[in-house]
Amino acid sequence: xxxxxxxxxxxxxxxxxxxxxxxxxxxxxxxxxxxxxxxxxxxxxxxxxxxxxxxxxxxxxxxxxxxxxxxxxxxxxxxxxxxxxxxxxxxxxxxxxxxxxxxxxxxxxxxxxxxxxxxxxxxxxxxxxxxxxxxxxxxxxxxxxxxxxxxxxxxxxxxxxxxxxxxxxxxxxxxxxxxxxxxxxxxxxxxxxxxxxxxxxxxxxxxxxxxxxxxxxxxxxxxxxxxxxxxxxxxxxxxxxxxxxxxxxxxxxxxxxxxxxxxxxxxxxxxxxxxxxxxxxxxxxxxxxxxxxxxxxxxxxxxxxxxxxxxxxxxxxxxxxxxxxxxxxxxxxxxxxxxxxxxxxxxxx
Amino acid sequence: xxxxxxxxxxxxxxxxxxxxxxxxxxxxxxxxxxxxxxxxxxxxxxxxxxxxxxxxxxxxxxxxxxxxxxxxxxxxxxxxxxxxxxxxxxxxxxxxxxxxxxxxxxxxxxxxxxxxxxxxxxxxxxxxxxxxxxxxxxxxxxxxxxxxxxxxxxxxxxxxxxxxxxxxxxxxxxxxxxxxxxxxxxxxxxxxxxxxxxxxxx
Numbered sequence: 198x199x200x201x202x203x204x205x206x207x208x209x210x211x212x213x214x215x216x217x218x219x220x221x222x223x224x225x226x227x228x229x230x231x232x233x234x235x236x237x238x239x240x241x242x243x244x245x246x247x248x249x250x251x252x253x254x255x256x257x258x259x260x261x262x263x264x265x266x267x268x269x270x271x272x273x274x275x276x277x278x279x280x281x282x283x284x285x286x287x288x289x290x291x292x293x294x295x296x297x298x299x300x301x302x303x304x305x306x307x308x309x310x311x312x313x314x315x316x317x318x319x320x321x322x323x324x325x326x327x328x329x330x331x332x333x334x335x336x337x338x339x340x341x342x343x344x345x346x347x348x349x350x351x352x353x354x355x356x357x358x359x360x361x362x363x364x365x366x367x368x369x370x371x372x373x374x375x376x377x378x379x380x381x382x383x384x385x386x387x388x389x390x391x392x393x394x395x396x397x398x399x400x401x402x403x404x405x406x407x408x409x410x411x412x413x414x415x416x417x418x419x420x421x422x423x424x425x426x427x428x429x430x431x432x433x434x435x436x437x438x439x440x441x442x443x444x445x446x447x448x449x450x451x452x453x454x455x456x457x458x459x460x461x462x463x464x465x466x467x468x469x470x471x472x473x474x475x476x477x478x479x480x481x482x483x484x485x486x487x488x489x490x491x492x493x494x495x496x497x498x499x500x501x502x503x504x505x506x507x508x509x510x511x512x513x514x515x516x517x518x519x520x521x522x523x524x525x526x527x528x529x530x531x532x533x534x535x536x537x538x539x540x541x542x543x544x545x546x
Numbered sequence: 547x548x549x550x551x552x553x554x555x556x557x558x559x560x561x562x563x564x565x566x567x568x569x570x571x572x573x574x575x576x577x578x579x580x581x582x583x584x585x586x587x588x589x590x591x592x593x594x595x596x597x598x599x600x601x602x603x604x605x606x607x608x609x610x611x612x613x614x615x616x617x618x619x620x621x622x623x624x625x626x627x628x629x630x631x632x633x634x635x636x637x638x639x640x641x642x643x644x645x646x647x648x649x650x651x652x653x654x655x656x657x658x659x660x661x662x663x664x665x666x667x668x669x670x671x672x673x674x675x676x677x678x679x680x681x682x683x684x685x686x687x688x689x690x691x692x693x694x695x696x697x698x699x700x701x702x703x704x705x706x707x708x709x710x711x712x713x714x715x716x717x718x719x720x721x722x723x724x725x726x727x728x729x730x731x732x733x734x735x736x737x738x739x740x741x742x743x744x745x746x747x748x
Contacts, residue, residue: 263645264643264644264645265643265644265645265646265659265661265664265665266642266643266644266663266664266665267643269624269626269640269641269642269643270643272623272624272625272626272641272642272643273623273624273643273645274623275623275624275625275641276622276623276624276625279619279620279621280620280621280622280623280647281621282621282622282623282645282647283623283624286623334647337621338617338621338650338651339617339719340617340650340651340652340653340715340719341650341651468736469738469741541650543650543652543653543655544653544715544716545652545653545654545655545713545714545715546581546583546606546608546653546654546655546713546714546715546742546748
């Protein structure tokens with residue numbers, strides 16, 4: 198394990214997971230709106246959204262340890278017209294800022310749904326830009342053959358999609374378990390009102406109101422759901438988990454298939470540095486990284502995929518499964534990023 | 547634009563330049579602005595029952611080449627890495643955050659990290675010595691007169707334009723202000739068959 202670059206490993210993986218989770222929530226909001234009421238979607242998505250901020254902040258905090266003189270930190274913005282490192286910080290702060298504004302607006306139901314949707318779209322675009330710029334920090338080093346390849350952006354986006362979607366799956370699943378554990382309160386009237394036809398979901402009249410008591414109550418008392426609301430949320434969660442599992446497996450396959458192509462590229466490049474870099478993708482640590490990826494993103498995800506379709510499976514079991522899958526994939530990605538930094542061998546002397 | 551010249555045919559690998567530099571700038575352990583790489587390799591031919599060795603080794607003394615296209619300056623997020631009017635590349639201590647990105651980028655290992663200050667450091671071609679009309683410490687110390695410095699145009703007129711020699715990288719990447727007078731066994735950058743024999747010193 199490459200402990201020397203730990204700040205960068207944590208920063209890149211955590212920020213990519215944050216972007217991925219934001220994107221995954223956007224996809225759920227977009228795809229689910231035709232079949233579920235916005236109340237149901239928001240009840241699931243909002244707590245997940247609130248978890249993105251701290252993840253991103255943790256990433257930024259980790260990145261501070263990469264610098265050896267933090268008193269000059271503000272200078273890292275100066276060279277935006279030339280250095281991808283400056284651009285990475287600027288775009289990262291833009292994503293964090295937009296994400297914060299959007300989260301507050303969504304949480305407190307400020308502004309029209311249309312405005313919030315537009316803001317979410319801009320934030321998502323900036324998030325994608327962040328991952329791209331982040332990969333360019335490494336790709337643009339023509340003196341490092343291991344990084345100056347198509348595999349760098351591919352890896353970064355793979356991390357984004359894999360961890361982001363799994364994180365959203367876990368957030369949804371936990372939400373359902375908590376809602377189920379809280380005593381179900383039958384409230385026919387509210388049920389009828391809230392479970393209206395989905396096509397009114399986007400209209401201001403049917404817009405979901407902030408949770409009773411407002412603010413954090415939404416997180417503290419997830420039980421403020423009627424039975425039919427909860428059933429609808431459970432169905433959406435299970436569908437989401439199936440999609441998340443399928444996405445995770447696909448990403449894992451992309452990572453596995455890209456590896457020999459990447460190594461062949463290094464061999465073809467042929468420089469001493471490229472050949473030496475290729476040798477870092479070997480050994481027990483590397484095999485463990487790939488093994489964990491297969492366990493988390495393929496084996497556990499396929500079980501989750503099957504179980505989510507099974508009406509007799511319990512939510513708590515599903516939650517446990519997808520949570521373990523996330524943890525295993527997270528560890529695997531951290532290890533993978535460690536190998537990525539270890540493969541840094543420069544040309545020349 | 548200022549630069550260095552280095553004559554591989556004269557260097558015997560004594561490393562006086564390295565030590566003179568370290569002494570002049572009082573560099574801590576682990577920070578060595580000028581380093582001497584020993585590049586060696588070889589093969590043998592079978593001549594009936596005899597294996598005839600065909601081996602080579604030569605030295606390359608390397609500091610910062612104050613490149614025309616300095617990748618360290620391009621990637622530095624803080625603009626601490628700057629080019630002076632005379633073409634030399636230097637680090638502004640007031641701006642550097644010690645992120646070490648320039649260290650990743652430079653194919654000559656010129657920018658080096660000083661753990662005491664938390665900043666990057668590098669060869670400035672002995673700016674203070676030059677102001678006083680002296681030669682840079684490394685050039686003055688070389689007992690075989692393998693090192694030279696001056697306006698790169700003058701150096702190129704005198705010694706030619708080669709700087710594409712192993713173990714140095716392809717000069718088209720950063721366009722170093724460097725002239726190498728190649729050793730008779732010198733191999734072209736990117737086509738080397740040897741290896742650096744003292745990687746831990748570099």
